[in-house]
Amino acid sequence: MTFCIIGLGRFGSQLAKALIDEGFDVIVIDKDDNKVNEFSDKATSALILDATDDKALKESGISEVDCAVVSVGQRIDASILITMLLKEMGVKEVVVKAVDELHAEILKRVGADKVILPEKETAIRLAKAYHSKKFFEILEVNPEYSIAEISAPKSFYNKSLQELKLREKFGVTVILIKRKSPYLNEKGIPEIKEEIIVSPKGEDVILENDILVVLGREKDLERMVKE
């Protein structure tokens, strides 16, 4: 199976490396010659070209690949145009990285076979890794730090933040605690109110079913949830 990776940012280059390691034939394309040169001895072919250039793209011969992955960062217009060109050229499967839901929708409409929202994928990957829904949402602050929304692990129940020592043990800070409490409204029907404790203090106690919004390195967050 032959892949073509268009755009060698962090996502694109990591993906290209992973596919090469797996033994696939990989063609890489980027406008930046430095990025392309990194792959010159590893990839099946490494091409310096602007993929929005209709003619150049056609001449590259990538219409023959089985799957093209478009990952051109924040350049929304470029990713849409490249997707259209690839589909016109008859590329069997076009996978595109989107920046948000709206972008994802447009890409689907212009023919993308699969759209990736990386933050979502990270969350899904983590969720799968732990066979549970411990992580609800992950927001990457930078490549190192993330903010995650997690269901409080059982071992945290009825313990104060002081006792848990999350910062000492894992380098993780609890930014807020979300807690849902049922009550009866004026009509006698139960409802749920959501209490939010922002910047909780050491003496604040974690209760069963609390949701915690935490900041830390991804690997530390994973370690904390695993424990």
Add this chain to the structure above:
Amino acid sequence: MKKIKKEDYDDLLETGQFYLLNKNYKEAIEVFKKALTIKEDYLIYYQLGLAYEGLNEVDKAREMYRKSLELKPDFDEANKRLDELVKE
């Protein structure tokens, strides 16, 4: 066929609601499910939704609110919860 008295059903509702308000969500779910085997009711589906929400099982909660609204489309409380969860 065993006849179930209305009192039994009311007891189940009351017990389920007691568990729910005391955050014993798993017990509440068990009782409400039992009540559903006697009669389908929008209020039970709704309260099942609340219990699932308490357990952070959002997908199931949504499903229950939708079922509640199928039986009573103008049920404000269920509409409100569903809106909240869709926003999430």
